[in-house]
Each structure stands twice: as C-alpha cells, then as structure tokens.
Amino acid sequence: MTDYILIQALNGLVIGIIYAVIAAGLTVIFSILRIVNFAHGEVYMMGGYFAYFAISLLGIPPMAGVVFAMAASFALSVLIERTLLTPLYSPTTERKGDYGILVTFGISIFLRNIALIVFGPYPLRPPSFLTGALILGPLIMTWDRVFDAGAAIAMLVFLLWFMHRTAWGEALNAVSQSRESAAIVGINDQLFYMLAFGLGGALAGGAGALVGPIYSLSPSMGLIPDTQAFAIVILGGMGSVMGSILAGLMIGVSESMFVALFPDPSRSLTYAQAFSLLVLMVVLLVRPTGFFGRIHTALD
C-alpha cells in the first residue's frame, strides 16, 4: 500500500510539472495581454495532435515531434492573436474584459468542435518517446513519464531564463508593468503581445505533445487541464511563473493522492476531475490573489 501511494505521488509530481508548463503559458499570456485565456486548453489539445500527425504523417521522431508541436502551436496562437485579439489593444473597444472572455470562449468552442470533425472522437495514442520503465527498488515509472518530467523541466528553465535573463524577456516584463511606459522607451508593444500569446500557446502545445503517449489524445482533452491550469495560476498568483511551478506541483501531487485515497474506486476517477475544479473554486473564494501574485498584475 505504501509503495502504491509512493508511486502515485511520483506520478503526481510528473503530472504536476506538466500542469506547471500549461499554467506558466497561461500566466505569460495573462500578464501581458491582461486576459484570461479560455482557449488555452484547446491549444494544449491541438499541440498533442500536431505532434501526433508530425510523427505519423511526416515521419518525425517522437522527441522532435514535441518541438514541432511547440512551433505549430506558436504559429496557431500568433494567427489567433493577430486575427481576433487586436481589438484588446484598441482604445475604441468598450469593456475589453468582456471582449476577452467572450472571444477566447468562442475560440475554445470553435477549436474543440473542429478538432472533433478533423481528428474524430476516438482517442489517438502517439508512439512512446522511450519504451520500458525505470525500476528503482519498489518504485516503477515508465520512461515516458521520466522523459516528460525532464522535458517539462527544460521548458520551464528555458522560460525562466528567457523571462529574466534576456532583453526580450525584460521587454515583456516592461509591457506587463505598463504599456505606456514601455512604448515611451521604444518597445513595440504589438510585437510583444504577439510574442507573449505565441509563447503561451507554444508551452500549452508542448505540454499537449508530452502527455500524448501517457493519456492519449481526444478533442475534449483540454477541458480539465484548462481548469487545472486556472486553479494553478490563481493559486500561484497571476503573472508569477515561479508561483505557477510550485502550485502546479502541489496540485499534481494532491490530485493523485486524492485518486489513490478516495474510498470508492469506481467513482474516484470521475471525482478526480471535480477535485481540481473544487480547488479552483476554493482558491477563488479564499485567496483570489494567490500566494505569489504581483500587485500590478491584479485584475480589476
């Protein structure tokens, strides 16, 4: 029993790191564009399918498929941003918050249903990154999960490096603190809205490509991770990448503990989905600014 719980905890850690990648994408988008992106889970879903088709149609090796999925998700996000989100920056748009909610909600409905037609309702499973399992005494973990954890950590380290150690990251931070001041010092804000939305989408798409071999792909796979990512972002504080990583690990582990310890196994899986939703509701109620929220990213 303790072995089982340990293995569940390890699995939860891996899933938590992947959640953190999704949530970090969400928080990058939020801190620059000031919108809560309801279509984030659908970009994650698209990323999974991009990887699948890159592997099965183009013959790209599975690991390179993740990079391909990130590039394709980046392109998809930039396309969405340029065609549908530009009114967010226009001074003539009334109630931008409402516009952001409605338009991203519309995008999520559109993407999910077009995926249903193009990819079909049946789950697809891309090939493993690495076959076999890592066995350490009583602990067993498939190499896929080990690879996922490593790749997700690499993505997060890259993101932190990019945000804090490069001029582009500094410019993103500047736009997130004040659009006007950033424009005064010569930062082309349009470029950085595009970059932020694309970067957020690339992270979601990369995460989708990583979970493919573990959970299979389906058009509705984005619904639950989307709310989990929201819970993580709000728990970790809107706009804080570090906060998202910590909260992602917390949610991943507590969720798999919930599944392992839920008294009625026939219901534990369906109620596991409700678990993250309940976490989200409680966090919204108790501490809407999260643990690591920055004042200037608070939403009014």
Next chain:
Amino acid sequence: MRAVQIVLCAALGVLVLAFPGLVNAYWLSVAILAIFYAIVTASWALLVGYAGQFSFGHMAFVSLGAYTSGLLVKWFDIPIPLGMLAGVVLCAIVGSGVGFVGLRMRGPYLALFTVAFSEVLRIIFVSEVEITGGSGGLEVAPLFHTRSDAPYYYVGLVLLAGSLAAMVALVSSRWGLFFRAIRENEAAAAAAGVKVVRFRVLAFAIASSFAGLAGGFYGHFLGILTPDIGSVDQMGLVVAMAVIGGAESLPAAVIGALALEALVEALRSYGEWRLVVFGALLLLTIRFARNGLLALAWEQLARVVPVVPAPRKTA
C-alpha cells in the same frame, strides 16, 4: 405608419398562435426547443448583458432545475407543476448562493468560478448513477399524454411570454437601472446609493430561476435528461445565440435563440459541423458587430424602409 405596425404585429401574432396547425410534428418539436432556448438565452442576456455578471454556469442551472423536477416527480410522485416550482425555487437559492460568493470576484474570475461550478455539477450528475441514471440518462415523466406536441407549444409560449414580460418589466424598472449602473461602474453605483451587494445577488437569483424554469419545462417535454445539457458546449450554444442576436437587448437575444435553433435543425444533416459554424459565427459577430447581428440588420433596414423605427439605444 402606426397602422402598418399594428397590422404586422397582428399578422405575426396569428401566425405564432396558428403555428402548430401549419407545420408537421418535427418542426413543432423544433419550435418547442427553440422556445426553451429563448427563455434560457434571454435570462443569460439579463445576467450578462444588463447586470454585467459574466456567468458560464447558466446551463448548470438549467440542468439543476430539470433534474430537481424530474427526480422529485420520479421518487416522490408529486405533481409536475409542483416539481417545476421546486426546481425554480432551488435554482433561486443556489443562484443567490453563487451570486453571493461571486461578489468577491470580477469579470473573468466570476466566469471561471461559474465554469467550475457548472462542471462540478455535471460530474455529480454523471457519477451518482443510482440517483440520476448517470450518462445513460434519467427518464422524466411527460407533462402531457397527448399524441400531438401542441399543448407543449402553447405552454412554452405562455412561459416565454410571461418570462419575457417579467424580464422586460424588470429591466425597464428602477431595478434594471441599478443593474446597469453596477455593470458600468460598481464603485460609482455604490456611491450613488445603489445597494450593490443586494442587486448583484438578486440579478443572479432571478436569472437562475428563469434558467431553472426553462430546465423543468425542457425535461418534462423531452422525457429524458442527460448531464450533457449542462455541458460547456451547450453553454457555448446559448452564448452564441445571445451574442449573435445581441446580448444587450432581451428581444434580440430571443430572436437570436429562435433563429439559431431553426438553423441547428436546418443544418442537422451536417451533424458536427453545426457547432463549428456557430463558433465561427460567434467569433465573427464578437469581432465585427459587438451589439449583435440583429442590431446591425435593424440599422440597415431602418435606412431602407421608413416604416421601421430607428434602433433604440439599449445599452
């Protein structure tokens, strides 16, 4: 001019009343579903368009009303109208609860909270198979045992007319003014003496009650309920109806619902493409005609036909 308007209205009224005699059973049931969506869409427009509280949990209240009535009638054998009333009351109570806890949240946070609420409720309906029948569905007693669906049509018509009249009366009263004041600027409304807490909760409770009423009617008409009625995609359909018609005007939202439900059925042979078409239409409407297609069409019509009065600013 006025005479022309009266004649047009009278002709429309006769057409609506004689509708069951003019169409086959299939289109009659489509009309009944359209009436259901019209009530739901109008009450969502009341909550979002007028009171400015973004809720994606409206279909959850529809399912709550429907399941409450269906289960009470099934297990306790109470009369159906009483069951529907119980659904409405429960939706009003839960709606005020959600509205109350939602007081702390603004815009997107409230939207997130209501999405989560709606999914949790759906998961409960799916999981508690012994009580709700799970995804397999719950059999619900029909309201009428007639061969034709015409009685449902007239009951639905009465419910729609009653709900719409109540909502229009509400939004044109002082309360409606309070709702819009809160939507535009909560702090300013509070400073002007509007009881913000009371009216935000009230808006939620009222809109949820109408959703529950529509849900009860829906359940007892179809005879079977599945948790899918509270899904995010169903919510998307209602959002599309309201936004394409015009979420800031109750009649526009109703017309949007009726038109889209007719379109749903006309596109039936295209199956899954329908939600894609509506998603695309929704995106185009939000992007290029935020007040809805109806306001846009009305403007064009008023320019060409002098009989049509110029559009009134509702927002």
